[in-house]
Amino acid sequence: MVGPLPMEEETYLELYLDQRAAQDDLTQPRSPLPSSIVPFDVFMPNSSTPETAFSSLLEEVEEASGDFSSVDLSFLSDELTQENKDPAVARSKHEIEESCKTPSQPLPSEQDAGPDLNSRLSNSHSHLHPGDADSVQPSLEKSTFLPLASITPMTPMTSVSECSGTVPQLQNVVSTANLACKLDLKKIALQARNAEYNPKRFAAVIMRIREPRTTALIFSSGKIVCTGARSEEQSRLAARKFARVIQKLGFPARFLDFKIQNLVGSCDVRFPIRLEGLVLTHQQFCSYEPELFPGLIYRMVNPRVVLLIFVSGKVVLTGAKERSEIYEAFKNIYPILKNFEKA
Amino acid sequence: MNNTAASPMSAAASSSGRSVGKSISFASELQIMMFSLGDARRPLHETAVLIEDVVHTQLINLLQQAAEVSRLRGARVISDEDLLFLMRKDKKKLRRLLKYMFFRDYKSKIVKGIDEDDLLEDKLSGSSNTNKRQKTAQDFLNSIDQTGELLAMFEDDEIDEVKQERMERAERQTRIMDSAQYAEFCESRQLSFYKKASKFRDWLDCSSMEIKPSVVAMEILAYLAYETVAQLVDLALLVRQDMVTKAGDPFSHAISATFIQYHNSAESPAACGVEAHSDAIQPCHIREAVRRYGHKIGPLSPFTSAYRRNGMAFLAC
Numbered sequence: 001m002v003g004p005l006p007m008e009e010e011t012y013l014e015l016y017l018d019q020r021a022a023q024d025d026l027t028q029p030r031s032p033l034p035s036s037i038v039p040f041d042v043f044m045p046n047s048s049t050p051e052t053a054f055s056s057l058l059e060e061v062e063e064a065s066g067d068f069s070s071v072d073l074s075f076l077s078d079e080l081t082q083e084n085k086d087p088a089v090a091r092s093k094h095e096i097e098e099s100c101k102t103p104s105q106p107l108p109s110e111q112d113a114g115p116d117l118n119s120r121l122s123n124s125h126s127h128l129h130p131g132d133a134d135s136v137q138p139s140l141e142k143s144t145f146l147p148l149a150s151i152t153p154m155t156p157m158t159s160v161s162e163c164s165g166t167v168p169q170l171q172n173v174v175s176t177a178n179l180a181c182k183l184d185l186k187k188i189a190l191q192a193r194n195a196e197y198n199p200k201r202f203a204a205v206i207m208r209i210r211e212p213r214t215t216a217l218i219f220s221s222g223k224i225v226c227t228g229a230r231s232e233e234q235s236r237l238a239a240r241k242f243a244r245v246i247q248k249l250g251f252p253a254r255f256l257d258f259k260i261q262n263l264v265g266s267c268d269v270r271f272p273i274r275l276e277g278l279v280l281t282h283q284q285f286c287s288y289e290p291e292l293f294p295g296l297i298y299r300m301v302n303p304r305v306v307l308l309i310f311v312s313g314k315v316v317l318t319g320a321k322e323r324s325e326i327y328e329a330f331k332n333i334y335p336i337l338k339n340f341e342k343a
Numbered sequence: 344m345n346n347t348a349a350s351p352m353s354a355a356a357s358s359s360g361r362s363v364g365k366s367i368s369f370a371s372e373l374q375i376m377m378f379s380l381g382d383a384r385r386p387l388h389e390t391a392v393l394i395e396d397v398v399h400t401q402l403i404n405l406l407q408q409a410a411e412v413s414r415l416r417g418a419r420v421i422s423d424e425d426l427l428f429l430m431r432k433d434k435k436k437l438r439r440l441l442k443y444m445f446f447r448d449y450k451s452k453i454v455k456g457i458d459e460d461d462l463l464e465d466k467l468s469g470s471s472n473t474n475k476r477q478k479t480a481q482d483f484l485n486s487i488d489q490t491g492e493l494l495a496m497f498e499d500d501e502i503d504e505v506k507q508e509r510m511e512r513a514e515r516q517t518r519i520m521d522s523a524q525y526a527e528f529c530e531s532r533q534l535s536f537y538k539k540a541s542k543f544r545d546w547l548d549c550s551s552m553e554i555k556p557s558v559v560a561m562e563i564l565a566y567l568a569y570e571t572v573a574q575l576v577d578l579a580l581l582v583r584q585d586m587v588t589k590a591g592d593p594f595s596h597a598i599s600a601t602f603i604q605y606h607n608s609a610e611s612p613a614a615c616g617v618e619a620h621s622d623a624i625q626p627c628h629i630r631e632a633v634r635r636y637g638h639k640i641g642p643l644s645p646f647t648s649a650y651r652r653n654g655m656a657f658l659a660c
Binding site: 264275276279287297311318319 | 453502510513514535
């Protein structure tokens with residue numbers, strides 16, 4: 001029996017505390033955020049086999065996710081206070097992701113549950129965004145003393161589930177929305193600030209706002225394309241702001257069919273990668289023409305994400321419609337890249 | 344071959360090319376390219392000069408033929424379709440070229456989606472740019488295809504053996520490098536004629552031509568130049584491999600016989616016959632490779648005059 005390692009100790013403690021907090025908070029529908037950590041309860045000995053504990057926890061996650069959708073809708077309200085929430089959400093989300101990542105290492109015996117666990121986790125990640133920032137902070141601070149001996153330590157696996165320690169960051173979100181009314185582009189260009197319109201070059205108004213720093217293409221049909229946001233919420237917020245600008249100019253603009261079209265994430269694995277080896281062994285997925293483009297283009301089928309892999313170790317992921325796809329794609333590619341690490 | 348009485352124009356414009364004794368030389372770039380294609384860490388300058396010569400001659404010939412085709416069509420610029428037309432005979436090379444063009448389209452599509460500025464640029468420039476190379480290529484091949492085999496190439500998913508061999512060679516080469524060497528190797532792989540587009544144009548003396556190539560045609564020419572260099576390196580490596588006399592090989596004396604015919608008097612047969620102490624490709628390898636490539640072996644070879652007419656077999660098409 002291996003004693004708990006000092007480094008992992010505190011992360012386990014954190015998670016255990018979170019789980020405790022989650023169990024307290026789950027009675028209230030407003031804070032399902034910590035429940036995403038709940039799946040890690042598989043390490044808790046209160047169930048006969050980890051498998052059954054896992055499946056029962058999954059149900060809890062499902063329920064929580066169900067509650068989540070009600071929280072999600074409330075986000076739709078046109079409040080400026082959303083701006084204040086966003087950075088907090090991003091921060092807490094990051095913390096949770098960090099702490100979620102590390103325990104994926106010791107998962108040896110649950111090989112079948114392992115990948116399933118991670119994919120479920122990444123699904124629940126997608127519900128994390130409109131989380132309630134306030135409820136997270138206090139729960140993390142709860143310091144109840146709990147025995148760690150109940151956590152069965154496991155030897156970390158080196159081959160299959162290697163933890164990268166880094167999480168892809170979103171760089172760009174492209175979304176579309178429908179304002180559901182015909183627009184007079186010339187009028188908009190004349191009256192609005194930060195708007196460009198050059199009908200000979202392109203049949204749309206290009207408008208920019210500073211917060212969040214985004215650009216929109218506004219078409220006369222009433223459809224808009226919003227680019228440049230750093231997260232899904234920011235993109236939605238920005239699109240709403242553009243809609244409001246149009247509204248204030250006198251058009252009966254509404255806000256319909258908001259849809260994320262593309263997510264771009266980037267990451268650094270922090271070791272150089274030997275691309276020649278990768279292109280040879282994964283020929284059916286890779287294209288690499290260094291004279292044209294210094295990065296290798298990897299077309300992942302499941303999930304459908306395109307990755308640009310560079311020698312330096314930087315990875316760009318694009319083509320995803322959901323954040324979970326980006327995380328999953330990175331999780332899939334990491335062991336492959338590790339294989340071709342250039343010492 | 345001296346132009347002392349030449350007009351001041353030729354002195355000013357360095358694009359008089361070969362007749363003045365090339366003022367534009369790609370030798371140093373070629374050395375980098377040869378390294379990236381499988382040659383030694385420091386390829387020989389003489390080999391680079393020789394390769395430059397071969398590539399230049401072939402490209403000029405190709406350009407002239409393309410201009411001819413273009414003129415027959417009544418067009419004012421050499422378009423990519425003219426070059427595709429010239430390449431129609433060799434399916435494998437044509438396929439490789441098409442794959443390259445499609446990759447170009449695909450790459451610009453992806454990179455566009457990433458950078459927001461790129462996306463706007465593209466929209467503003469009136470985008471029907473997505474897959475435009477692919478579309479023109481497909482349309483053109485559609486029009487000249489009579490037996491249906493050209494169009495079948497688009498669905499063809501066969502492995503390109505030459506490309507496969509190059510990938511394997513690169514993989515072997517990089518496996519033993521350390522990270523500093525590998526970084527250098529990667530950088531040298533990124534060099535292409537396309538990056539030095541204006542120098543490339545001058546080198547080919549495009550400005551003095553009646554019918555000039557279009558932008559996409561220049562892309563293809565840069566690609567074909569690179570392909571020629573790659574082919575030469577491939578073949579030279581094969582030739583070099585052949586030249587290593589294996590003990591007990593009954594044909595070893597025959598090999599050195601053919602070789603002796605072509606080697607420079609300065610180079611000793613021993614140095615070239617056995618693996619040279621510098622691992623670099625020697626000019627003799629290149630010459631032998633070109634000779635073998637142009638030499639049609641087979642029962643009907645005396646009767647095929649196709650290449651004899653041009654004087655040199657095209658390596659790229």
